[in-house]
Amino acid sequence: MSLKTTAAPCALLLAAAFAVPAHAQTPPASQDVQTLDTVIVTGVRNPEDPPIVADARALLSRTPGSVAVVSAESYATRFAQGFSDSLRNVPGVLAQKRYGEESRLSIRGSGIAQGFHQRGVLFAQDGVPFADADGFSDFQGIDQLSARYIEVYKGANTLRFGGAQLGGAINMVTPTGRTATDDRVLQLEAGSFGFRRLHGAFAGEWGDWDAFVGVTALETDGYRRQSDQSQGRLTANVGRRFGEDREIRLIAQAADVQQSVPGPLTLTQALATPRIAPANNIINDNARDQTLKRLTLQTRWRFDDSTLFEGAIWGWEKSLYHPIFQVVDQESETRGAFARIDWTGTVGGMRADAFYGLSYRDGQIDALRYVNVGGFRGALTANGFQEADGLDVFAEGRLFVSDRLALVAGGSFGRAGRDYVDRRNALNNDGIDYEWFSPRLGLLWESEDGAQVFANVTRSVEPPAYGALVQAPLVGFTPIDIQDAWTAELGARGRRGAFAWDFTVYRSRIDGEILNFIVGPDIPAATFNADRTIHQGIEAGLDWRLPVELAGGSLLLRQTYAFSDFHFVDDARWGDNTLPVVPEHQYRAELTLRHPSGLFVTPSVEWRISDVWVDYANTLKAPSYALLGVNAGFKLGSGATVYLDARNLTDERYVGEFSAVTDARTASTSVFFPGEGRSAFVGVRLTY
Numbered sequence: 114m115s116l117k118t119t120a121a122p123c124a125l126l127l128a129a130a131f132a133v134p135a136h137a138q139t140p141p142a143s144q145d146v147q148t149l150d151t152v153i154v155t156g157v158r159n160p161e162d163p164p165i166v167a168d169a170r171a172l173l174s175r176t177p178g179s180v181a182v183v184s185a186e187s188y189a190t191r192f193a194q195g196f197s198d199s200l201r202n203v204p205g206v207l208a209q210k211r212y213g214e215e216s217r218l219s220i221r222g223s224g225i226a227q228g229f230h231q232r233g234v235l236f237a238q239d240g241v242p243f244a245d246a247d248g249f250s251d252f253q254g255i256d257q258l259s260a261r262y263i264e265v266y267k268g269a270n271t272l273r274f275g276g277a278q279l280g281g282a283i284n285m286v287t288p289t290g291r292t293a294t295d296d297r298v299l300q301l302e303a304g305s306f307g308f309r310r311l312h313g314a315f316a317g318e319w320g321d322w323d324a325f326v327g328v329t330a331l332e333t334d335g336y337r338r339q340s341d342q343s344q345g346r347l348t349a350n351v352g353r354r355f356g357e358d359r360e361i362r363l364i365a366q367a368a369d370v371q372q373s374v375p376g377p378l379t380l381t382q383a384l385a386t387p388r389i390a391p392a393n394n395i396i397n398d399n400a401r402d403q404t405l406k407r408l409t410l411q412t413r414w415r416f417d418d419s420t421l422f423e424g425a426i427w428g429w430e431k432s433l434y435h436p437i438f439q440v441v442d443q444e445s446e447t448r449g450a451f452a453r454i455d456w457t458g459t460v461g462g463m464r465a466d467a468f469y470g471l472s473y474r475d476g477q478i479d480a481l482r483y484v485n486v487g488g489f490r491g492a493l494t495a496n497g498f499q500e501a502d503g504l505d506v507f508a509e510g511r512l513f514v515s516d517r518l519a520l521v522a523g524g525s526f527g528r529a530g531r532d533y534v535d536r537r538n539a540l541n542n543d544g545i546d547y548e549w550f551s552p553r554l555g556l557l558w559e560s561e562d563g564a565q566v567f568a569n570v571t572r573s574v575e576p577p578a579y580g581a582l583v584q585a586p587l588v589g590f591t592p593i594d595i596q597d598a599w600t601a602e603l604g605a606r607g608r609r610g611a612f613a614w615d616f617t618v619y620r621s622r623i624d625g626e627i628l629n630f631i632v633g634p635d636i637p638a639a640t641f642n643a644d645r646t647i648h649q650g651i652e653a654g655l656d657w658r659l660p661v662e663l664a665g666g667s668l669l670l671r672q673t674y675a676f677s678d679f680h681f682v683d684d685a686r687w688g689d690n691t692l693p694v695v696p697e698h699q700y701r702a703e704l705t706l707r708h709p710s711g712l713f714v715t716p717s718v719e720w721r722i723s724d725v726w727v728d729y730a731n732t733l734k735a736p737s738y739a740l741l742g743v744n745a746g747f748k749l750g751s752g753a754t755v756y757l758d759a760r761n762l763t764d765e766r767y768v769g770e771f772s773a774v775t776d777a778r779t780a781s782t783s784v785f786f787p788g789e790g791r792s793a794f795v796g797v798r799l800t801y
Contacts, residue, residue, distance in 0.1 A: 161184050161186040161187040162184060162186075163184065163186065163294075165261065165262070165292045166182055166184040166186075166261075166262050169182045169262055169264065169286070170182045173264065173266075174565065175466070175511065175557075176266070176270050176273070176567075177519075177521045177555035177556060177557040177567040177568065177569045178266075178267070178268065178269070178270035178555070178567060178569050178571075178602055178604070178617075179204075179205065179267040179268060179270060179602065179604055179615070179617040179619075179652060180264070180265060180266050180267065180270060181203045181204075181264075181265040181267070181615070182262055182263070182264055182265070183199055183200060183202075183203060183262060183263040183265065184261075184262045185258075185260055185261055185262060185288075185294055186294060187199075187202075188257075189294065189798065190713075190744075190746050190754050190756040190796070190798060191715075191744045191756065191758045192302065192304065192758035192760075192794040192796070193257060193258070194213070194214055195208070195210060195213070195214040195215075195216050195252060195257070196208040196216050196218055196252065196257075196283075197209060197210040197216045199257050199263060200263070200265065200283075201701065201719075202654070202671060202673055202701065202703070203265050203654075203673070204615060204617075204652040204653055204654040204673040204674065204675055205220060205221060205267055205617070205650070205652030205675050206218075206219075206220050206265060206267070207219040207220070207675075207695060207696075207699070209769050209770040210769065210770065210786075210788075210789075211229075211770050211786040212335065212336070212337065212340045212374075212375055212786060213253075213333075213335065213340065213342050213372055214252045214253055214372075215229070215230075215251070215252065215253075215372070215401075216252060216770075217694075217770050218231050218234055218236075218252070218280075218283075219233065219234075219280060219694075219695060220233075220234055220265075220267050220268065220280035220281050221267065221268050221279065221280060221281075221600075221619065221621065221648055221650065221677075222279070222280075222621075222648040222677065222679045222692065222695050223278065223279045223280025223281075224280065225626075225628065225679070225692055225693070225694050225695060225773060226627060226628040226629035226640060226773060228629070228772030228773070228784070229772075230249065230250065230251040230252075231249075231250050231251060231252065232248055232249055232250070232575075232578055233278055233279055233280040233575060234278055234280035234281060234282065234283060235248075235271050235274060235276035235278050235280075235281070235282035235283070236250045236282075236283055237274060237282060237283070237284040237285070238255065238284070238285045238286075238287065238366075238409075239284075239285070239286060239287050239364060239409060239411060239425070240274060240284060240411075240423070240425065240451060240453075241409060241425050241427045241449060241451050241472075242449065242472070242474055243255065243285075243407075244447075245445060245447055245476055245478065245501065245578075246447050246449075246474050246475050246476030246500075246501035246502060246503060247476075247499075247501040247503075247529075247531065247576075247578040247579050248278075248503075248575070248576070248578050249578040249579070249580060251401075253344075253368070253370040253372060253401070253403060254366075254368045254370070254403070254405045254407075254431075255285060256327065256329050256346040256348055256366075256368070257285070258300070258312045258314075258327065258329050259287065259288070259314065259327030259329065259346070259348035260285045260286060260287065260288070261286045261287060261288040261289075261292055261293065261294070262286050263283060263284070263285050263286070264282075264283070264284040264285075264286065265281070265282075265283055266281045266282040266283075266284070267280075267281045267617075267652070268280070268281050268571075268573075268600055268602060268619055268621070269281070269551075269553070269569075269571035269572070269573040269598075269600045269602070269621075270282075270569075270571075270602075272507050272509050272523050272524075272525060272553060272571075273453070273468060273507075273509070274451075274472065275451075275470065275471065275472035275505030275506070275507040275525055275527075276472075276505070276525075277505070277525055277527055277549070277551040277572070277573050277574045277575070278573060278575055279573045279575060279596065279598050279600075279621065279623070279648075287325070287348060287350050287364055288314075288316060288325045288327070288350065289316070289323055289325055289350055289352055289362070290316045290317050290318045290322075290323025290324045290325050290350075290352070291316075291318055291323050293314065293316035293325050294800075295314075295316070295800035295801070296315070296316050296317060296800075296801070297314070297315055297316075297800065297801050298312070298313060298314040298315075298798065298799070298800050299312075299313050299798075299799040299800075300312040300313070300796060300797070300798045300799070301796065301797050302794055302795070302796040302797075303794070303795060303796075304758075304792065304793055304794030304795060305336075305791075305792035305793055305794065306333055306334050306335055306336045306789075306792065307332070307333050307334030307335075307341075308331075308332075308333040308334075308794060309331070309332050309333065310329065310330070310331040310332075311329070311330050311331075312327070312328070312329045312330075313327070313328050313329075314326065314327040314328070315327075321353050321354045321355070322351070322352070322353050322354075323351075323352050323354070324349070324350065324351045324352075325348075325349070325350040325351075326347075326348070326349045326350075327346075327347070327348040327349075328345075328346070328347055328348075329344070329345070329346045330344070330345050330346075331343065331344040331345075332344075335373070335375070336387075336388060336789040336790065336792075337375040337387070337388050337389065337390055337787070338375065338388060338389055338390040338395065339373045339374065339375045339376070339390040339394050339395050339398075339399065340373055340374075340375040340390070341373050342370070342371060342372040342373060343370075343371045344368070344369065344370045344371070344372075345368070345369045346366075346367070346368045346369075347365075347366065347367045347368070348364075348365075348366050349364070349365045349366075350362060350363075350364045350365075351363050351364075357415065358413060358414070358415035358421060359413070359414050359415055360412065360413050360414075361410070361411070361412045362410075362411045362412070362413075363408070363409070363410055363411075364408070364409040364410075364411065365407070365408055365409075366405070366406070366407040366408075366429075367404075367405065367406050367407070368403075368404065368405040369403075369404050369405075370401075370402065370403050370404075370405075371400070371402045372400060372401045372402065373398075373399065373400045374394060374399040374400055374401055374437065375390040375394060375399075375786075376390055376391045376393070376394035376399060377391075377771070377772065377783050377784045377785055377786055378391065378783060378785050378786075378787060379782055379783050379785065380727075380733075380735065380768065380782060380785050382783075382785075382787075383768050383785040383786070383787040384736075384766045384767075384768065384787070385766075387766060387787030387788070387790065388787075388790075391783070393438075396487065397436055397437070397438075397485045397487065397488060398436055398487055398488025399436055399437050399488075400434070400435065400436050400488065401433070401435050402433070402434045402435070403431055403432060403433045403434070403435075404431070404432045405429065405430070405431045406429060406430050406431075407427070407428070407429035407430075408427065408428055408429070409425050409426075409427040410425060410426050410427070411423070411424070411425040412424055412425070418457075419456055419457050419458045420454065420455070420456050421454070421455040421456075422452070422453070422454055422455075423451075423452070423453050423455070424450070424451060424452040424453070424470075425450065425451045425452075426448075426449070426450045426451075427448060427449055427450075427451075428446070428447065428448035428449075429446070429447055429448070430444075430445070430446050431443075431444075431445045431447075432444055433445070436485050436488045436489075437485070438485065439482045439483060439484060439485050439494055439495075440482065440483040440484070440485045440488075440489070440490050440491070441480075441481075441482055442481040442482070442483065442490065443478055443479060443480050443481065444478070444479045445476060445477065445478040445479070446476055446477055447474060447475070447476030448474065448475065448476065449472065449473050449474030449475065450471075450472075450473045450474075451470070451471070451472045451473075452470045452471055453468055453469070453470030454468060454469055454470060455467075455468045456468070460512060463512055463513055463514060464512075464513040465510060465511060465512045465513065466510070466511050467508065467509065467510035467511070468508070468509055468510075469507065469508035469509075470506075470507060470508075471504065471505065471506045471507070472503075472504070472505045472507075473502075473503070473504050473505075474502065474503050475500070475501065475502035475503070476500070476501055476502075477498065477499065477500050478498070478499040478579075479498060480495070480496075480497040480498070480499055481493065481495065481496055481497075482494045482495035482496075495535075495537065496535070496536040496537050497533060497534065497535050497536065497541075497583070498533070498534040498536065499531075499532075499533055499579050499583075500530075500531070500532040500533075501529070501530065501531055501532075501579070502529070502530045503527070503528065503529045503530070504527070504528045505525050505526070505527045505528075506525065506526045506527075507523065507524070507525035507526075508523050508524065508525075509521065509522070509523025509524075509553065510522060510523060511557065517558055517559050517560065517561075518556065518557070518558045519556070519557045519558075520555075520556060521553070521554065521555035521556065521557060521569065522552075522553065522554055522555075523552075523553045524550060524551055524552040524553055525550070525551045526548075526549075526550050527547075527548065527549050527550075527551065527574060528546065528547070528548050529546070529547045529576040530544070530545075530546045530547075531544060531545050531546075531576075531577075531579065531582060531590070532544040533579070533582070533583060533590070540588050540589070541583075541588055541589055542589070543582075543589040543590040544590075545582070545590060547576040547595050549574040549595065549597075550572075551571065551572040551573060551574055552571075552572055553569060553570070553571040553572070554569065554570050554571075555567065555568060555569030555570070555571075556568045556569070560607070562607070562609060563607060563608065564605065564606070564607025564608070564609065565605065565606050565607060566604070566605045567602075567603070567604055567605075567606075568601075568602065568603045568604075569601075569602050570599065570600070570601050570602075571599070571600050571602075572597070572598070572599050572600075573597075573598045573599075573600060573621075574595055574596065574597055574598075575595060575596040575627065576595045576596075577593040577594075577595070577596075577627060577640075580640070581593045581627060581640040584639060584640065591640070591641070593627065593640065593641065593642060594625050594642050595625065596623065596624075596625050596626055596627045596642070597623070597624045597625055598621045598622060598623040598624070598626075598648075599621070599622050600619060600620065600621040600622075601619065601620050602617060602618070602619040603617070603618050603619075604616055604617035604618065604652075611657055611658040611659070611660060612655065612656065612657055612658075613655070613656040614653075614654065614655050614656075615652075615653070615654040615655075616651075616652070616653045616654075617651070617652045617653075618649075618650070618651050618652075619648075619649060619650060619652075620647070620648075620649040621647070621648040621649065622645070622647060623643075623645065623646045623647070623648060624644075624645055625642035625643065625644075626642065626643045626646045627640060627641075627642060627643075628640070628641065628642075628643050628692075628729075628773070629641075629772075629773060629775075643681065643684065644681075644682070644683075644684055644685070645681070645682040645683070645684075646679065646680065646681055646682060646692065647678070647679065647680055647682055648677075648678075648679045648692075649678050649679075650675065650676045650677040650678055650679075651674070651675065651676040652674075652675055653673065653674045653675075654671075654672070654673045654674075655671075655672050655673075656669060656670070656671050656672075657669070657670045657672075658670075665708065665709050666706055666707055666708035666709065666712075667706070667707050668704060668705070668706055669704070669705045669707075670702065670703075670704050671702065671703050671704075671705070672700070672701070672702045673700070673701050673702075674698075674699070674700050674701075675698075675699045676697065676698055677695045677696065677697055677698075677699075678691075678697065679691065679692040679695055680692055681729075687729050687730070690726075690729060690730070690731045691726050691731055692726070692729070692773075693725070693726040693727050693728055693729060693731075693773040693774075694725070694726075694727075694771070694772075694773050695725070696721050696722070696723065696725045696737075697722075697723050697725070698721070698722035698723050699720075699721055699722070700718075700719075700720045700722060701717070701718070701719050701720070702717065702718050703715050703716065703717035703718075704716055704717075710747075711747050711748030711749065711750075711754075712745075712746075712747050712748075713744075713745065713746055713747075713748075714743065714744075714745040715743065715744040715745070716741070716742070716743045717741070717742045717743065717744070718739060718740065718741055718742075719739070719740045719742075720737075720738075720739045720740075721737045721738050721739070721769075722737060723737050724736055724737050725737075727771060727773065727774060727777055727782070727784070728773065728774045728775060728776055728777040728780070729773065729774075729775055729776070730775065730776035730777065730778070732776060732777045732778050733774075733777035733782065735768045735771055735785070736767070736768070738765055738767035738768075738769075738788070739765070740760070740761050740763075740765055740767070740788075741761070741762045741763055742758070742759060742760045742761065742762060743757075743758075743759050743762065744756065744757070744758045744759075745757050752799060752800050752801045753797065753798070753799050753800075754797070754798045755795075755796070755797055756795070756796050756797075756798070757793065757794070757795050757796075758793070758794045758795075758796075759791075759792070759793040759794075760789070760791070760792045760793070761788070761789065761790060761791050761792065762791060763791075764790050764791040765788070766787075766788075766790075767787075767788040768785045768786070768787060768788060769786070769788040770785075770786045770788075771784045771785040771786060772784040
């Protein structure tokens, strides 16, 4: 693999590594520095919340905003193929399956216009971006079975990674030889639609060295025609420790993904004949096949009791063969550097802590297109070269003006560049740079029992990706501006007795939201900036350990609810219409029975309470639905678990995901992805 690095990111990494805040008073090593030890909880301590995950929650609890941690244990013994499964119980996260691992991933309405793959959320692994340099990403390269836990920073709470996206960040943390759930894992699964998956993992430590290796192979025929897939993924993490909180680590990942693309249907087709695929998708053998190779060199190095450095240099290569309306054939390279200093001490005699750092990335894509001849390349139709780069310099500090109240302030400076060369038509060559500053102010109060109340006001910014800038038949770049938003957020989280809660209310005022609609006959763009929009809502999670004992067992009721009010504001064409795609009300609940014998049973319900608008004109809705499921299993001693995951028990015909259209009365409405019918998956997980 050819991984290119540049002198600039390496120099920045080293500069950040040896920087210390000149204004702060650092206590001597002998002084016992107090820090908040609150744990953000969505449930009381249980097998799904081991110490390593609790530590991650404690770190996230320093954020005066809505955050969450999802442990690998929470989905280890249930069918989990994508974010629609692993993030199902995170309030406010819309992770809706399209097919296979392709999902809509939206937080607080991010990426509403994105009918495929993902934008609007910073997608990272081990703290570094898992995306093209322009921010565009998909899901197929990630192996969730080889993640130790998943961090979710909702909304404008991504400053720790330098991000400024409206939707926030999702960071998958790779296990090490010391943090893996088990030393050896063998997991076999099979089920409906010809699904078969084998996962194996090994973890160990030898003195100062440790290693983790995870391998996953998957095959499935898919629920719909033209939705078969096969995948192979490898994750390896090797590290050496040089004392407490001092280590260097090399993480290698590889993936080979062959994914057929079934395509969208009309609403009538999706509800009446959900397993079909459009004829063109079959004739053209639509697919998204890719190979991926990625290397990350990381370090975590404590200079003293008050100063901790974390940094990485990384690079990856991707080959994409994507027959759709034409054959998209791309070769891409992306690399970058990340550095962050965490400091704890006092300022003016008051407790304080801070972090500051930078994130740099750049990449190139050779973008070719051909006539699609039954899934094979025909005549060349497009030949472009895309370059993108980005830099975020960020900092945030907390000052405890009392034992319980902290003032929080921070911000990030961002820069993004886009350069495009059309090798067939030089008139389309273009380039543009974007710059911005995103400030942040907040409050964080903690009670004696650890409950927290927080508030913040933050600016979020999203520059357009190439998919928005390069839109035929327009010459050069389409005049798309950055998406700019101010978000106010107020929330509370904590645990008391049998209850644990997580509640947030937010309001985002967005200028130039990047949406997909025709703005006028003189600008026939599919993607453009809206004028002003509002995203506001409520995210709520409540866990209740019921005071009921069933033959020595326990009952835990977990509930999540999201209210989303997203609409235009005095738009010249749409007035105050509701924005499509995201449901206004979404509710999920599950009741888990755990028995000392090893038996566990979890019935669940997913309820989309009201119909959802499909178009900006507000003339067509996708119907509401309710899905019932059950996850059950039995632990055979300490090293084996047999489990069943049954879904859509009533065989409901429903549409969970679709793309937005301008006006359903005049536009094509073949935009719906039917939900999967009744299904069941069984698995055996062996650990030793």
